[in-house]
Amino acid sequence: MDGIQFGRRVAYWRNRRRYSQQEFAALMGRSLRWVQELEGGRRQADPQLSVVRMAAVRLSTTVDRLLSDPAVLCPAESEIDAVRAALHRHDVLTGRSDDSSAEPVPVENLRRSLVYARSGFQAGHFAQLGVQIPELLVDATRAADRHQGDDQLHAYALLSLTLELTEAAAIKWGDSELAVVAGQRAVAAAERSEDPVIQASAARHLADAMTHHGQAAAAVAFVTAAAHRLQGDLLQQGPDGLSVLGMLWLKAAMAQAAAAEADDRTPAALARAVPAFLDQADEHAARLGADGNALWTSFGPTNCKLYRVAAHVQLSEGADALAVAADIPGEALAALPRERRAHLLTDRAYAETQAGLRAQAVDTLLEAERLAPEEVLCRPRTKTLVEDLRLLGAGSSEARLRALADRCGLPR
Template sequence: MSVSALPIGERIRYWREKKHRKQAAVAGLCGITEEYLSQIERGLKIPSLPVLQALAAELGVPVSALLGEKRNELLAENAYVADSVVTALMGYGPAGSAQPVTLAELRERVESVWRIWQTSPKRFTEAASVLPALIVDTENAIRAHRLSSDSAARRDVLRTAADLYFMLRSYCRRAGRVELSLMVADRALRAAEDADDPIRLSAAQWNLGHVLLADGEYEGAKQVALRGIEGLRALPRDADTIAMAGALELVAVVADARRKRWGQARERLSSNATPRAQQVGEGNTMWTVFGPTNVELHAVSIEMEAGEAAEALRVADQIDTSHLPSIERRFTFLLEVARCYDLRREDPAVLVHLLDLEQMAPEDLARNPLARNMVTRLRRRVRATYRRQVDALAERLSSV
């Protein structure tokens, strides 16, 4: 197979090894962590354009050598946020309603887009169809109530705005636009602060933590999560407070795992997150889906990150995700199971799980770099018995 046909991560590794460069040295000179470069080379992350340019310069090759001739995965990954959503976020989208919409209507529309995002197999397409007008109307409502003497109405608008930005954080992140995800996470934080809503403020920190995780800023993500937990200590220990603290603990767990601190991640999960999950049971406080099942999913993630595929699969076999309210969490779990089989090179099991993921959420599968890389690897090594199915899956994904 020619170099140009390889995924971006494998092309970067090819050129780095051809130049006899150490991973740590290249990462340091490009201003990224060694772990982040490792994840890029393994297909777990898609580099931003500035990172790609820095890598090309450091390796002494043109950017085109890293992108390849057949497909520009970087641009494809960054094209999933609808243009109309971007223009609305930047403030030059379509005109909003002539009169500010009522708070009740705005709240219902935000709740509706969250239902789409957490339950629809075509959530990217369906969310993109309603988000531009909703963003504009929400921003108009904020402006209309900025100097209002009705403090209760103003706080309600800001709470609703924060909830919309939470959803947009996930939408932009899952579409590969980390810079937009960071922008809306910051808007959510400011809205929650202005609303003087402690639970939403902790939810905003949870969202920011996930953006930092996506950007490879693991220590920053952990510190944001720990500050969020500390801020909750003064609040009454009701179900929402406990659940938010637990969700923030899971951010810290992932940060530890990504930094290869497997023991710390396992200890934090069992000592801090598990007791909180047992206290509150299954729930969806601030759309975090925190509860015992989510904690178990993180146990699988730790073992998968650690390369302990057999242990991850053993834990996964005991988990039932059918009751979870979020298609995203169910998808992520099944994808990690597929990745474990991929690590073991059990190709029939990888294919079965990828086909299940396609049925569950075809748009998510097509937009996920880890899934696309698994399909690419399958096409290279799969036995003739399964090649037709793998090729057909790849063709379907390219058309989504």
């Protein structure tokens, strides 16, 4: 049982029943702090069945709804607004900490909070970031402003990584404008860190945001310039350097594919540059020698194959995408974070749709949903594919598609 998602469902039904946290605590015979920790996913990783049953009774709902109702997996608009508001705070915007007398969070504590949030992202839990990111942004900004010496440089690195996480979450939420704002701030903070690995990591995230925001050609120019500028330093930084350098070329490939798709004059010429960028990434993956997850990149030979699939999908080359996907070793794929595996499945579903295999596409989406529900039920990109499949028809999978569309909250 997922304690974080269980907590979100409890909060959802508590609000539906118009109970305050204090009132719900009284109904459960618990403290206010207990309820706050339960709803925040901090109380226990595996809530006891007795707690689930009592909560279901007090909230006039069912155990099944508290354990598996997908309707409450997705972030509330108010949570996304809270992230946007945090980015627009005076202290976060200017980099000058507020007038709070609170001491800056120690760098190691800040790092642990970031690792926890980033690990949740890679596990496919995107909605919870709407709650986690605002506090991280404020804490990281204060740390970068008030720490001195090496601690300040490390704090700027963590601030940049927090802004990267904001960008990545915004992409999942379908808010490319928010992603670009966060990505630009990440690049600025990375430069203050004086760390080429952090600088490259921020550059690859901004390129991704620009691509999703319809600025693919500019993203190619930006990310390749970053790769050329930082390459010498990155090659001296071991697995971290190789991983972020390889990711720069993977993002260049995706941006180039998007630029080709958007071009009305010479799309074929632009598309021909995509394999060269992917080959550059492959070279760094071969030098790395194995799959890894340095700086949450999941970079290595396997992830390079996932990006080849994604690039073919972006270029509407469904059959080619499926051929690459079929060649990915199952054992290597299983070792990747859940978010990466679910993303591949949604890309494969797109490829199957492009190849006319629509019933298979539905089955692939259902597999992705079992692996990482938020990637399918909450992400606008995937919901668009579900809607397309409804319009095109899915043959023998039509009933399963209708049920999936309902879980995605799509109108009938």
